[in-house]
Amino acid sequence: MLRIAVPNKGALSQGATDMLTEAGYRQRRSSRDLQSVDADNGVEFFYLRPGDIATYVASGDLDLGITGRDLAVNSGAEVEEVLSLGFGRSTFRYAARPGTVDSAAGLDGKRIATSYPGVVERDLELHGAKAAAIVELAGAVENAIALGVADAIADVVETGTTLKQAGLAVFGEPIMHSEAVLVRKTGNGAPAAVDQLLRRLRGVLVARSYVMLAYDVRAELLEAAVELTPGIESPTVSPLHREGWVAVQSMTERADLHRVMDALYEIGARGILASNIDACRL
Ligand SMILES: Nc1ncnc2c1ncn2[C@@H]1O[C@H](COP(=O)(O)OP(=O)(O)OP(=O)(O)O)[C@@H](O)[C@H]1O
Ligand SMILES: O=P(O)(O)OC[C@H]1O[C@H](OP(=O)(O)OP(=O)(O)O)[C@H](O)[C@@H]1O
Numbered sequence: 001m002l003r004i005a006v007p008n009k010g011a012l013s014q015g016a017t018d019m020l021t022e023a024g025y026r027q028r029r030s031s032r033d034l035q036s037v038d039a040d041n042g043v044e045f046f047y048l049r050p051g052d053i054a055t056y057v058a059s060g061d062l063d064l065g066i067t068g069r070d071l072a073v074n075s076g077a078e079v080e081e082v083l084s085l086g087f088g089r090s091t092f093r094y095a096a097r098p099g100t101v102d103s104a105a106g107l108d109g110k111r112i113a114t115s116y117p118g119v120v121e122r123d124l125e126l127h128g129a130k131a132a133a134i135v136e137l138a139g140a141v142e143n144a145i146a147l148g149v150a151d152a153i154a155d156v157v158e159t160g161t162t163l164k165q166a167g168l169a170v171f172g173e174p175i176m177h178s179e180a181v182l183v184r185k186t187g188n189g190a191p192a193a194v195d196q197l198l199r200r201l202r203g204v205l206v207a208r209s210y211v212m213l214a215y216d217v218r219a220e221l222l223e224a225a226v227e228l229t230p231g232i233e234s235p236t237v238s239p240l241h242r243e244g245w246v247a248v249q250s251m252t253e254r255a256d257l258h259r260v261m262d263a264l265y266e267i268g269a270r271g272i273l274a275s276n277i278d279a280c281r282l
């Protein structure tokens with residue numbers, strides 16, 4: 001059985017469970033279950049604190065894990081990314097009261113509150129701010145400056161609302177960009193069951209970011225239409241009963257959909273239909 005770690009709660013938990021469910025894996029019934037078996041697919045899931053997942057995977061006790069890139073780096077565990085999963089996106093940034101600190105190098109000798117000391121230590125070293133002191137807190141670090149325990153913070157920023165409400169502003173370059181990732185122990189080869197899981201997860205990523213576009217167009221306009229909808233391999237073209245017309249089917253990026261549909265209409269395509277892809281293997 002393949003053994004996979006999944007976040008049991010927090011910002012990545014629902015996204016991870018949704019993605020595995022879409023990939024055809026049976027997930028736990030209740031948020032209190034810490035383990036579940038999908039016997040049909042030969043996978044056992046362990047629901048763990050997201051910050052602990054890289055440590056379990058690096059120890060070799062679990063084959064794979066879903067965690068945040070920032071959490072994996074923070075743990076210092078020897079894991080490598082196998083696949084980026086496209087959810088749980090955030091940046092990790094320094095912030096302070098406006099006008100107090102304005103660069104990472106300027107943190108030398110200052111106190112920095114964070115829940116991610118591993119990420120911050122690495123970055124401070126990079127900027128030669130070796131005399132900075134890290135104050136490790138479990139959360140709500142935006143309060144640390146007003147309460148006098150730190151001069152700056154380093155934290156996850158998603159929308160920036162929390163920082164704004166605390167009267168803080170980011171400074172310096174983003175320390176890192178993060179999203180949910182699938183990790184394995186560094187250097188671990190991939191057994192066949194991992195290949196199948198990867199194909200399924202990639203299928204979910206493609207199904208989420210592409211739609212199936214179908215339309216009819218006069219045969220002489222086909223080349224111009226196909227330029228707009230090249231598809232992943234090549235579009236499917238079939239004859240229509242109506243003389244001189246063809247039907248085209250092509251996978252198109254969701255982000256581009258309306259621009260492409262408008263352009264197709266303008267060159268004379270008609271009956272342009274977009275539909276969701278429920279699942280795919282490419
Ligand atoms: N708005 C957000 N808040 C916190 N983490 C986020 C957010 N958006 C994305 N993430 C990502 O989620 C992961 C953190 O998840 P985690 O469950 O540890 O945090 P949490 O939801 O704040 O839980 P906790 O209450 O334990 O702090 C990181 O990879 C982080 O980059
Ligand atoms: O940029 P935003 O959209 O405001 O999101 C970022 C905030 O969300 C997280 O806090 P969380 O709610 O997880 O509380 P915590 O600080 O206790 O972890 C994170 O630590 C930031 O405080």
Ligand SMILES: [Mg+2]
Nearest residue numbers: 010138139140
């Ligand atoms: Mg949090």
